[in-house]
Amino acid sequence: MKERMMAAVLHAPGDLRYEEVEVPKIGPNDVLLKVKAAGNCGSDLQRIMVEGTHVFPCIPGHEFSGEIVEIGDNASSFKAGDRVTAYPLIPCMRCEWCLQGQYNLCEDYDYLGSRSHGAFAEYVKIPVVNLVRLPKEVDFDEGAMTDPACVALHGIKRAGGIRPGQSVVILGTGPIGMLACQWVKAMGAGKLVAVDIIEDKLKIARGLGVDVCINAKKEDLVEKVMEETKGKGADLVMETAGSTATQRQSLLIARKRAKVILIGRSYSDVLLPDEFFTRIFRRELEVYGAVNSNFSPLDNEWKISVRFMASGVIKTKPLISHRIKLEDIAGTFKSMYEQKMIYNKIIFSP
Amino acid sequence: MKAAVLTGVQNFELREVPYPQPPRGGLIVKVETCAICGTDVKMYKYGYSAAKFPLIPGHELAGTIAEVGEGIQGYHEGERVVVAPNIPCGTCFYCQRGMQTSCNRLQTIGVHRDGGFAQYVMISPQAVKQGCVIPIPEGISFEEAALIDPASCAINACELSRVKVGDVVVVMGAGPAGCLNVEVCRAFGAQKIILVQRSLPRLKQAEFTGADVYVSPLRENVIERVMQETEEKGADVVIVACGSGEAQQQALEMVAKRGNVNLFGGLPKDSPFIKFNSNVIHYKEVSVIGTHGCSTRQCKTALDMITSGKIKAKEYVSYRLGLSDFLQAIKLAEERKGLKIFVSPNL
Numbered sequence: 001m002k003e004r005m006m007a008a009v010l011h012a013p014g015d016l017r018y019e020e021v022e023v024p025k026i027g028p029n030d031v032l033l034k035v036k037a038a039g040n041c042g043s044d045l046q047r048i049m050v051e052g053t054h055v056f057p058c059i060p061g062h063e064f065s066g067e068i069v070e071i072g073d074n075a076s077s078f079k080a081g082d083r084v085t086a087y088p089l090i091p092c093m094r095c096e097w098c099l100q101g102q103y104n105l106c107e108d109y110d111y112l113g114s115r116s117h118g119a120f121a122e123y124v125k126i127p128v129v130n131l132v133r134l135p136k137e138v139d140f141d142e143g144a145m146t147d148p149a150c151v152a153l154h155g156i157k158r159a160g161g162i163r164p165g166q167s168v169v170i171l172g173t174g175p176i177g178m179l180a181c182q183w184v185k186a187m188g189a190g191k192l193v194a195v196d197i198i199e200d201k202l203k204i205a206r207g208l209g210v211d212v213c214i215n216a217k218k219e220d221l222v223e224k225v226m227e228e229t230k231g232k233g234a235d236l237v238m239e240t241a242g243s244t245a246t247q248r249q250s251l252l253i254a255r256k257r258a259k260v261i262l263i264g265r266s267y268s269d270v271l272l273p274d275e276f277f278t279r280i281f282r283r284e285l286e287v288y289g290a291v292n293s294n295f296s297p298l299d300n301e302w303k304i305s306v307r308f309m310a311s312g313v314i315k316t317k318p319l320i321s322h323r324i325k326l327e328d329i330a331g332t333f334k335s336m337y338e339q340k341m342i343y344n345k346i347i348f349s350p
Numbered sequence: 351m352k353a354a355v356l357t358g359v360q361n362f363e364l365r366e367v368p369y370p371q372p373p374r375g376g377l378i379v380k381v382e383t384c385a386i387c388g389t390d391v392k393m394y395k396y397g398y399s400a401a402k403f404p405l406i407p408g409h410e411l412a413g414t415i416a417e418v419g420e421g422i423q424g425y426h427e428g429e430r431v432v433v434a435p436n437i438p439c440g441t442c443f444y445c446q447r448g449m450q451t452s453c454n455r456l457q458t459i460g461v462h463r464d465g466g467f468a469q470y471v472m473i474s475p476q477a478v479k480q481g482c483v484i485p486i487p488e489g490i491s492f493e494e495a496a497l498i499d500p501a502s503c504a505i506n507a508c509e510l511s512r513v514k515v516g517d518v519v520v521v522m523g524a525g526p527a528g529c530l531n532v533e534v535c536r537a538f539g540a541q542k543i544i545l546v547q548r549s550l551p552r553l554k555q556a557e558f559t560g561a562d563v564y565v566s567p568l569r570e571n572v573i574e575r576v577m578q579e580t581e582e583k584g585a586d587v588v589i590v591a592c593g594s595g596e597a598q599q600q601a602l603e604m605v606a607k608r609g610n611v612n613l614f615g616g617l618p619k620d621s622p623f624i625k626f627n628s629n630v631i632h633y634k635e636v637s638v639i640g641t642h643g644c645s646t647r648q649c650k651t652a653l654d655m656i657t658s659g660k661i662k663a664k665e666y667v668s669y670r671l672g673l674s675d676f677l678q679a680i681k682l683a684e685e686r687k688g689l690k691i692f693v694s695p696n697l
Contacts, residue, residue: 153515161514164505164537164660165651187515188537190654304516307541 001032001070006350007059007121008329013052014337016330021059024117024125031078031128032070033086036140038119038326039063040336040346041148042174042242043265047114049337054115061348062088062112064119065134065143075128083134085146086126087295087302088112101296104154120329122350130295132302135310141323141347142309145175145316148345149305150293151263152179155238156187157301158290159259162236164188169225169234169253170210172241172264173201175319175345180238180263181210186313189236193228195221195246198342204318216246225253233258233283240264248272251279251287259286319345326350352695353468354676357404359397364674367406367468372419375475377483379431382492384466385410386683386691387500388527393461394680396619401461408693409435409459410499411466412492415483422478430486432495433466434502434649435459437477450645451506467676469695481646487657493670493692494656494663497530500690501652501661502644503614504530508538509648510641511587511612515539520576520585520604522546523592523615524556526666526689531589531614532559537660540587544579546572546597552686558665576604583607584634589614595624602630602638613640666690672697 005023010016026032038061065085090110091103098106112118134143168184170177173196193212194205202213214224233255239246242264250260294301308314321344335341353367372378390407412432418425437457438450445453459465486495519540521531524547532543545561547553553564565575584606590597593615601611656663668688671679673695682691
């Protein structure tokens with residue numbers, strides 16, 4: 001096994017360096033993964049350019065796939081050569097949430113790519129219990145998108161899913177939004193509406209079977225949704241864009257007793273004027289927050305996702321806008337931050 | 351007009367009966383097709399507690415509006431419609447809670463009142479008021495549309511069995527109800543569907559449903575196969591879409607811990623009792639439920655699913671007969687020939 005590898009290391013916010021570091025040493029319950037593909041999460045831009053990781057230096061990257069090259073003494077359920085992806089959250093297994101299998105709510109978790117070294121590197125160390133085998137139909141690029149597929153699924157499941165025939169509006173057609181579109185279709189959604197302000201993204205959404213695409217820059221989103229739902233509003237609204245405007249609008253396009261799922265994070269205060277707040281109250285809206293995904297043995301969204309990806313119901317390939325060599329990662333994040341590129345999912349490969 | 355009239359148990363006559371008059375608020379529908387349901391077979395063979403003879407049976411019907419009664423808006427002559435046959439009262443305890451299948455005063459067309467095995471059928475003001483008359487979208491045939499009733503029963507089953515995304519579901523019985531349950535489970539997001547049917551030709555016939563695994567007890571041990579397909583955990587949901595007590599018992603054996611068993615098919619009324627190990631339910635924390643019938647809301651969802659191709663309605667059309675062949679139609683259904691048998695009174 002080689003001793004040194006190349007990796008993108010964050011030394012301070014905005015200071016991402018492609019450099020040589022030591023290959024991680026694995027413990028008895030770990031495996032060493034040769035990274036084949038690692039995607040950018042929406043959170044990575046903010047983390048790398050503005051907020052920083054929890055420790056420095058740290059290798060970011062938590063959406064990935066690869067091939068096992070080394071296994072620890074107690075990790076014999078997998079073997080070298082296995083193709084896998086992994087749940088990036090390492091739960092404490094002691095807090096009340098971990099004891100219920102709700103690892104995404106863990107009080108004291110570790111996290112690959114923000115608290116421990118992640119996958120923007122040639123190799124990454126992972127506890128064997130976090131691994132998920134990739135079916136043969138799922139390639140490495142697709143496998144690296146299991147995480148966002150699970151995040152989208154988790155959001156919908158948090159709200160109890162949908163009943164076939166119900167109308168759905170997805171705000172934001174980034175990777176999470178487009179995966180959410182595909183999940184609700186798999187659950188039998190009736191009219192499916194997607195909203196964005198970038199025409200190219202809406203085009204992809206149309207290709208994935210969305211019934212109505214709204215460009216919120218060109219049309220009045222609220223008016224248009226009302227028109228499409230016979231004046232009632234949607235049964236399910238999912239906010240994935242993380243913009244103050246859509247976070248507020250999500251409340252205006254929901255019908256009575258609708259479910260509103262907030263899955264995009266906020267980057268500034270979201271003020272709720274009376275008109276918006278009153279909707280929650282008068283329309284008896286159910287507002288759900290959803291973060292990360294479930295990895296509990298009883299309800300493992302990762303196993304569900306890879307199966308749906310294998311069967312072709314969930315398509316991730318159309319969401320990939322760029323494939324970039326890992327050595328070019330620092331410049332790529334800089335361009336993204338300076339809004340010099342329009343991107344969807346970027347796959348970095350070492 | 352001509353009608354197939356049941357005058358008593360196993361007594362059928364093809365009769366000339368008076369053309370029905372449209373009451374104020376009601377409609378007359380010229381029947382283009384009406385499918386045979388298991389209930390029609392039962393009614394013919396054994397009678398039916400809710401049915402008073404003489405009766406024109408038939409409740410899975412579609413046609414064109416022949417006459418619009420006074421005081422109705424929103425419907426017009428010549429319009430192609432399908433009828434959701436269960437007419438809820440809309441005011442009882444259950445209706446007010448959205449549980450129309452449990453309506454205390456449920457009136458079913460072709461059971462409580464004359465139905466679709468006739469050239470024309472009267473649709474009561476109450477049925478119109480409850481939204482039971484549903485326009486057929488362009489491009490959907492009468493036969494496809496007439497499938498909404500059995501299809502919506504499957505929707506009711508999946509809703510109450512809480513089928514959710516990623517589930518492994520076993521459907522027992524590959525008749526029309528079983529096949530529809532497979533397609534509806536898939537639309538609900540089921541990930542792996544195992545279809546169980548003894549008869550091999552019937553199992554083969556069901557392959558259009560896109561189930562993932564087809565199992566016949568003639569070829570293998572059903573419970574063992576289900577366990578093998580589920581990493582020894584059992585299925586999240588088992589829907590028993592056949593009238594077999596033995597299948598109901600097996601369902602309890604193959605369901606996962608905390609899983610749901612739906613007794614979808616009724617048992618013969620003279621032997622409705624089964625014996626089972628109740629400790630299985632106790633220790634596995636299993637939910638056992640039953641479902642029957644459907645609501646008008648579910649019928650509309652069914653029509654959407656037929657229109658969007660989630661339910662491949664054309665695949666269910668096995669036979670097409672005229673009204674004078676009504677008895678033969680009943681016989682074909684009883685002998686489980688094909689999937690659905692359609693009677694066209696105006697053929």
